[in-house]
Amino acid sequence: MTPVLSRARGDGRPAAPVRIVHLGLGNFFRAHEAWYTDRAPDADRWGIAAFTGRSTAPARVLAAQDCLYTVLTRAADGDTARVVGSLSRAHSGTDHAAWLASLADPAVAILSLTVTEAAYLRSPDGGLAADLPEVRHDVATLRQDLRAPVQTVPGRLMAGLAARRSAAGPGSPGVRAGLAVLPGDNLPGNGGVAARVVTELASRVDPGLAGWIEQHVSFVGTVVDRITPATTDADLEPAAALTGRTDRAPVVTEPYTEWQLCGDFPAGHPDWAAAGARWVDDIAPFEDRKLWLLNGGHSLLAYAGGALGHGTVAEAVSDARCRRWLGQWWDEAVRHLALPDGDKDRYRAALVERWRNPRIRHRLAQIAADGSQKLPVRVLPAVRAERRAGRLPAGGLRVLAGWIVHLRGRGPEVTDVAADRFRALAAGPPERAVPAVLDALDPALARDRPVVDTTARLCRDLEDAAR
Ligand SMILES: NC(=O)c1ccc[n+]([C@@H]2O[C@H](COP(=O)([O-])OP(=O)(O)OC[C@H]3O[C@@H](n4cnc5c(N)ncnc54)[C@H](O)[C@@H]3O)[C@@H](O)[C@H]2O)c1
Numbered sequence: 001m002t003p004v005l006s007r008a009r010g011d012g013r014p015a016a017p018v019r020i021v022h023l024g025l026g027n028f029f030r031a032h033e034a035w036y037t038d039r040a041p042d043a044d045r046w047g048i049a050a051f052t053g054r055s056t057a058p059a060r061v062l063a064a065q066d067c068l069y070t071v072l073t074r075a076a077d078g079d080t081a082r083v084v085g086s087l088s089r090a091h092s093g094t095d096h097a098a099w100l101a102s103l104a105d106p107a108v109a110i111l112s113l114t115v116t117e118a119a120y121l122r123s124p125d126g127g128l129a130a131d132l133p134e135v136r137h138d139v140a141t142l143r144q145d146l147r148a149p150v151q152t153v154p155g156r157l158m159a160g161l162a163a164r165r166s167a168a169g170p171g172s173p174g175v176r177a178g179l180a181v182l183p184g185d186n187l188p189g190n191g192g193v194a195a196r197v198v199t200e201l202a203s204r205v206d207p208g209l210a211g212w213i214e215q216h217v218s219f220v221g222t223v224v225d226r227i228t229p230a231t232t233d234a235d236l237e238p239a240a241a242l243t244g245r246t247d248r249a250p251v252v253t254e255p256y257t258e259w260q261l262c263g264d265f266p267a268g269h270p271d272w273a274a275a276g277a278r279w280v281d282d283i284a285p286f287e288d289r290k291l292w293l294l295n296g297g298h299s300l301l302a303y304a305g306g307a308l309g310h311g312t313v314a315e316a317v318s319d320a321r322c323r324r325w326l327g328q329w330w331d332e333a334v335r336h337l338a339l340p341d342g343d344k345d346r347y348r349a350a351l352v353e354r355w356r357n358p359r360i361r362h363r364l365a366q367i368a369a370d371g372s373q374k375l376p377v378r379v380l381p382a383v384r385a386e387r388r389a390g391r392l393p394a395g396g397l398r399v400l401a402g403w404i405v406h407l408r409g410r411g412p413e414v415t416d417v418a419a420d421r422f423r424a425l426a427a428g429p430p431e432r433a434v435p436a437v438l439d440a441l442d443p444a445l446a447r448d449r450p451v452v453d454t455t456a457r458l459c460r461d462l463e464d465a466a467r
């Protein structure tokens, strides 16, 4: 029988001392930040302690193989494998004591997270959604006891930072406080978003902590790019064939990868630049390029392609109708991207190649989730910019129409933090549903007659094409 991955047998690298604590032990983190860390020349000094969201299974499976796992880089013509050893510890998210202790450790320099867009719990104005029951629960709990288990991501971050402040307090003068928070979710200004929800929560619980965070914690903005679909059982065998080891938790990803970072690391960081990451002074153009062209394009394929009956990105992008719609959306979006034309053209061409890779099975259902959180950042900025320029952007409106058709029951099943509200708004004839959904996304769009009429027409066209 093929032996299980094991450091004692010489697989991966020896576990490095923990200097990074990560929340969200998902596939993307393992194919991206942990992979860059493993490839950094100073990897032997930067171990990661990673915590799951809520489930205990990923931590258990990884711990049983010494926290080692295989990254299968899947090109159109074959796989290559790398055993990644940068995870030094894997914890269940339910182990709150370990979370607090890890962040109190003065050797820890970075708190990173990949928790999905929805988990930041933002209100429509971008601040913390303080009225949500789970946020109210965390505020009440933390006011009583800063070490008590909490439910939300902002609550967990705040509790961890409170533990760090206690460890660095006057009683422990030698303890270094400085820490960088490093989000890896697909949100514009993700560093600022994380800073805002955590500080707003802290202000409600312990205003002194909010001030301490401002003084000691830096929030780094990032753009992350590497298509990483959910692993299936069919991926276990190729991983074992390439490494000669049994791995119950391999990750499949594409060869293409990018990582832009912008911000300070008060207590240092691995030499990620040597592994291919790039530090930039202005991250906004890279965010727009990634979120509008890739993620916005993905959403178009998920909703419009899903309505046509496609199940994966590769299937949808092979459909000439979807490719025409993509081109239309991209032509609109790139007019508002502050990057050289050559860069935009290269990114577009690369995207089509990346998505055509038939060996990456990226399910449209995975991408379709949480449209209510994603469309406002992936599609609406370019739609608004086109309207300001006096144009009617049918490509962008088709993404919105696709989502409305999806909410009305076409394509993948609806999974959304606000599913009930948006499904109810999207019910009934398109003439009523379209302005109702647009109004919830942005009231100005619902007041814009040509936008409403065009979106309703695109909805009807898609529903006809889906029949
Ligand atoms: N998969 C990709 O191609 C990709 C690429 C770029 C960025 N991302 C970003 O990474 C995120 C995760 O993607 P993934 O592919 O790893 O998904 P995944 O399903 O493998 O992992 C999601 C992770 O988020 C955690 N999580 C979800 N809700 C949470 C909550 N309320 N509290 C704490 N943790 C929570 C889960 O526990 C899990 O660890 C995406 O939502 C996206 O923002 C993904």
Ligand SMILES: O=P(O)(O)OC[C@@H](O)[C@@H](O)[C@H](O)[C@H](O)CO
Binding pocket: 117, 186, 224, 225, 226, 227, 228, 294, 295, 298, 299, 366, 367, 369
């Ligand atoms: O993971 P999400 O839901 O933010 O978005 C789905 C995909 O568009 C996304 O995961 C991309 O694959 C990724 O952003 C590529 O870098």
